[in-house]
Amino acid sequence: MTGLRFILLILLAAASPLKASDGYELWLGHPPLSESEIQGVAEGLRALCAPSRGALQQTARREILEATERMLGSALAPVETVDQEGVLVLGTPESSSIIAGLDLADDLETLSEEGFLIRRLEVDGHPAIVIASAGDRGVLYGTFAFLRHLQVHRSLDKLDRMESPRFRLRLLNHWDNLDGSVERGYAGRSLWDWEELPEVTDPRLADYARANASIGLNGSVLNNVNASARSLEPEYLHKAAAIAGEFRPYGIPVFLSARFSAPMELGGLSTADPLDEKVSAWWKRKAEEIYRIIPDFGGFLVKANSEGQPGPLTYGRSHADGANMLAAAVEPHGGVVMWRAFVYDPEPGSDRIAQAYDAMKPLDGEFASNVLLQIKNGPLDFQPREPFHPLFGGMAETQLMPELQVTQEYLGHSWQLAFLAPMWREFLHADTHAKGPGSTVTATVDGSLFDQNLTGIAGVANTGSDRNWTGHPLAQANWYAFGRLAWNPDLTSEAIAREWIAMTLTRDEEAAATVERLLLESREAVVDYSMPLGLTHLMWEGHHYGPQPWCDHLGRPDWNPTYFHRADEEGIGFDRTKEGSNALAQYHPAVRSRFADPATCPDEYLLWFHRVPWDFEMKSGRTLWEELARHYQRGVDWVEAAREKWSGLKGKIDPEIHAEVAERLEIQERDATRWRDACLLYFGTFSKRPLPDGVGGPSQSLEEFRRQDPLDLEGP
Numbered sequence: 001m002t003g004l005r006f007i008l009l010i011l012l013a014a015a016s017p018l019k020a021s022d023g024y025e026l027w028l029g030h031p032p033l034s035e036s037e038i039q040g041v042a043e044g045l046r047a048l049c050a051p052s053r054g055a056l057q058q059t060a061r062r063e064i065l066e067a068t069e070r071m072l073g074s075a076l077a078p079v080e081t082v083d084q085e086g087v088l089v090l091g092t093p094e095s096s097s098i099i100a101g102l103d104l105a106d107d108l109e110t111l112s113e114e115g116f117l118i119r120r121l122e123v124d125g126h127p128a129i130v131i132a133s134a135g136d137r138g139v140l141y142g143t144f145a146f147l148r149h150l151q152v153h154r155s156l157d158k159l160d161r162m163e164s165p166r167f168r169l170r171l172l173n174h175w176d177n178l179d180g181s182v183e184r185g186y187a188g189r190s191l192w193d194w195e196e197l198p199e200v201t202d203p204r205l206a207d208y209a210r211a212n213a214s215i216g217l218n219g220s221v222l223n224n225v226n227a228s229a230r231s232l233e234p235e236y237l238h239k240a241a242a243i244a245g246e247f248r249p250y251g252i253p254v255f256l257s258a259r260f261s262a263p264m265e266l267g268g269l270s271t272a273d274p275l276d277e278k279v280s281a282w283w284k285r286k287a288e289e290i291y292r293i294i295p296d297f298g299g300f301l302v303k304a305n306s307e308g309q310p311g312p313l314t315y316g317r318s319h320a321d322g323a324n325m326l327a328a329a330v331e332p333h334g335g336v337v338m339w340r341a342f343v344y345d346p347e348p349g350s351d352r353i354a355q356a357y358d359a360m361k362p363l364d365g366e367f368a369s370n371v372l373l374q375i376k377n378g379p380l381d382f383q384p385r386e387p388f389h390p391l392f393g394g395m396a397e398t399q400l401m402p403e404l405q406v407t408q409e410y411l412g413h414s415w416q417l418a419f420l421a422p423m424w425r426e427f428l429h430a431d432t433h434a435k436g437p438g439s440t441v442t443a444t445v446d447g448s449l450f451d452q453n454l455t456g457i458a459g460v461a462n463t464g465s466d467r468n469w470t471g472h473p474l475a476q477a478n479w480y481a482f483g484r485l486a487w488n489p490d491l492t493s494e495a496i497a498r499e500w501i502a503m504t505l506t507r508d509e510e511a512a513a514t515v516e517r518l519l520l521e522s523r524e525a526v527v528d529y530s531m532p533l534g535l536t537h538l539m540w541e542g543h544h545y546g547p548q549p550w551c552d553h554l555g556r557p558d559w560n561p562t563y564f565h566r567a568d569e570e571g572i573g574f575d576r577t578k579e580g581s582n583a584l585a586q587y588h589p590a591v592r593s594r595f596a597d598p599a600t601c602p603d604e605y606l607l608w609f610h611r612v613p614w615d616f617e618m619k620s621g622r623t624l625w626e627e628l629a630r631h632y633q634r635g636v637d638w639v640e641a642a643r644e645k646w647s648g649l650k651g652k653i654d655p656e657i658h659a660e661v662a663e664r665l666e667i668q669e670r671d672a673t674r675w676r677d678a679c680l681l682y683f684g685t686f687s688k689r690p691l692p693d694g695v696g697g698p699s700q701s702l703e704e705f706r707r708q709d710p711l712d713l714e715g716p
C-alpha cells in the first residue's frame with residue numbers, strides 16, 4: 001500500500017462515523033479498518049485462491065475481493081496456488097483441487113450442503129485460511145460469515161468454526177400486491193416493479209438478494225398471501241422469472257403465493273375442488289409451465305379458507321386435501337407447498353385463538369412429504385406478546401414451519417423502535433414439553449425431536465422501496481436478526497445486536513453498548529405501553545396503529561378489542577381455563593397446569609389466560625390495577641429515557657441516521673404516552689380506581705382519544 005493511500009484510509013476510517021449515510025448499504029458497508037487493525041490482519045490475509053466456477057462461487061469470490069478492498073485498502077491478490085503465507089482458499093472439493101487435497105472429507109460430511117467450515121490450516125507448507133463446503137451455497141455463506149467476522153472482530157482470531165443452518169428453508173414472505181402496494185408494509189412501495197418487469201430490472205433486486213444471502217436466507221415468496229390469481233398468468237410468470245434471474249447469483253429462488261381458486265379464474269373451470277381431476281390436472285399443467293419459465297422455482301405458499309380467501313373447505317374437502325393436491329403438482333419438479341395454519345372460523349363461535357388448532361390438529365399425519373404447515377408464532381396474530389402456538393409440539397406427524405412477522409404491524413409500524421430478536425427467541429425457546437422438559441419450539445420444528453425431513457422458517461418482510469429499505473433505520477436490525485436466527489436459533493439477541501451495530505452503525509464501544517441496550521429493551525417497552533400483562537389486540541381498527549381498546553363495532557365480535565380484554569366493573573382478561581373457553585387444553589399438561597393457575601402463570605400472560613378482579617393481588621404484592629398502570633408508565637418512561645440516551649450519541653453515529661432515529665423516537669414518545677393515557681382512561685371507567693403515584697395524568701379526555709385516529713397525527 002502506498003503511503004498516501006494509507007493516510008487517506010486512516011482519514012476515512014476516522015471520519016466514517018460522521019459521513020452522511022442514507023442507510024442503503026445496510027450491514028454491508030464494509031468500512032475501512034484502522035491502521036493497527038489492518039496490520040494485525042495483513043500477514044494472515046494476502047491473497048485469494050478461489051475458483052471462478054459456478055454462479056454462487058463467483059459471487060463469493062467477488063464479495064471477498066470487493067469487501068477486502070474496502071476494509072483493507074487493497075483487494076487480495078488472486079492466486080492459483082498456495083506458495084506464500086496468508087492465502088485465503090475458498091471452494092468445494094469439486095471446485096478446488098486444493099480443498100480436495102486437504103483432509104476435510106469427514107468434517108464436510110457432517111455439514112449440510114449449505115454448511116461451511118472456516119479453518120486456519122497449513123496448506124502446502126504455508127499458513128492459510130480455508131473456507132470449504134460440500135456445496136456452492138455453503139461457500140457463499142462461509143464467505144459472508146468470514147467477512148462478518150472480519151467486520152465485527154477486526155482480527156483473524158477465533159476464526160475457526162463449522163456451521164450448518166438449522167432450517168432447510170429460510171424465507172422472506174412478501175405481502176406485495178401487483179399494484180405495487182404492500183399489505184402491512186411501512187417502508188414505501190413494493191421492491192418489484194411489475195409494470196417495468198421483465199424488460200427493466202432494478203439494480204435493487206440484486207442488492208436485496210445479496211443482503212438476504214449475507215444473512216443466510218435462501219428464498220423469497222414474492223406476492224401477498226391474499227393472492228391475485230394473475231400472479232400465475234404467463235405474463236406475470238415471466239416478470240417473476242426476471243426477478244429470479246437477478247436473485248440467482250445469490251442463491252435466492254423465488255416462490256409464489258397461489259390463489260386456490262386460480263383454476264376457475266384463469267382456467268375457466270367451474271370448480272376448484274381439489275379432488276376434481278380437471279382441477280388437479282390444471283395445477284399440474286400450471287406447475288409444468290412455471291418450471292419451464294422458472295426452472296429453480298421453489299413452490300407455493302397458500303392462505304386458504306382464511307379471511308375470505310378461497311380454499312378446499314368450500315367443496316367439503318380438508319386443508320390436507322387442498323395442500324396435497326398442490327403438492328402433487330410441484331413434486332415432480334422438486335417444489336414444496338407451504339400451507340398456512342392462520343385460519344379461523346368464518347362464523348365466530350368458539351374462542352378465536354383456539355380455532356386454528358381445532359382445524360389443523362385432526363389432520364396430523366395427513367400431509368404429503370413436500371408440504372409444510374406454516375404456523376404463526378402465537379395462536380392469535382403477531383401481537384407484541386403471545387404465548388407460543390399450541391400446534392408447536394402438538395402435531396408430531398406433520399412438518400411444521402414457524403412464521404414470524406418482521407414488519408411491525410402491531411409493534412408501531414416503522415414509526416417506532418422495536419428490536420424483535422428477543423421476541424422471536426422467547427418463542428423459539430419456549431418449552432412445549434412435547435417430549436418432556438426441554439422440548440423447545442425450535443426442537444419441535446428443526447427435525448431433532450420429531451422426524452421432519454423438510455424444515456423451514458418464514459418471516460413476513462419489512463422491506464420496501466424506501467432508500468434505507470425498512471423505513472425506520474433501526475428496523476434493518478430486524479431483517480438482519482430474522483436471517484441470523486433462521487440460520488441459528490440459538491444465537492443470543494445480544495450477539496445479534498452487537499454484530500448488526502458493529503457492521504452498520506458504529507464502532508465506538510460506548511456508543512455501541514448504548515445502542516445495544518436500547519435495541520434489547522425496546523420490544524418489552526412496546527409491550528409495556530401498549531398491551532402489558534397479557535392484554536392483546538387493543539389496537540386501532542384497520543391499520544393497527546395506536547390504541548382503541550373501546551372498539552366494539554367491527555363486523556365480527558372477535559375482531560373487536562372488547563372481545564379480547566373483556567373489561568367490566570368486575571375485572572379484566574379472557575378466561576381460557578376449564579371454567580372459561582378451555583383453550584388451555586390445547587397445550588401439553590405440563591404447560592397447561594403452569595398457565596392454568598394464576599399463581600404460577602407468568603405475569604406476562606396473566607390476562608391472556610385469566611380473567612381477574614381489579615384488586616387481584618399480583619406477585620409484586622400490588623393490585624392488578626396498580627400493576628397495569630405501572631407497566632403503562634414504565635413503557636413511557638423507557639421511551640423518554642431512550643430519547644435522552646440517543647441524543648447523547650450525536651457525533652458517534654452517522655448524522656443523517658442519528659437525526660432520523662431521533663425524530664422517530666420523538667413520535668414514539670408521543671404515541672407511547674397516547675397508549676398509556678387512552679388505555680388507562682378507558683380501563684379506569686371500569687376499575688374506578690385512582691392512578692397510582694408516579695403514573696402520569698392524561699392530557700386529553702377519553703372522548704378526544706376516541707375521536708382522533710392516531711395515524712392521522714403527524715408522522716416522520
Ligand code: GCW
Nearest residue numbers: 175183184225226303342381
Ligand atoms: O395479521 C393479519 C393481517 C392481514 C394479513 C393476515 C394474514 C395478509 O392484518 O393483513 O393478511 O394477518 O396473515 O393472512
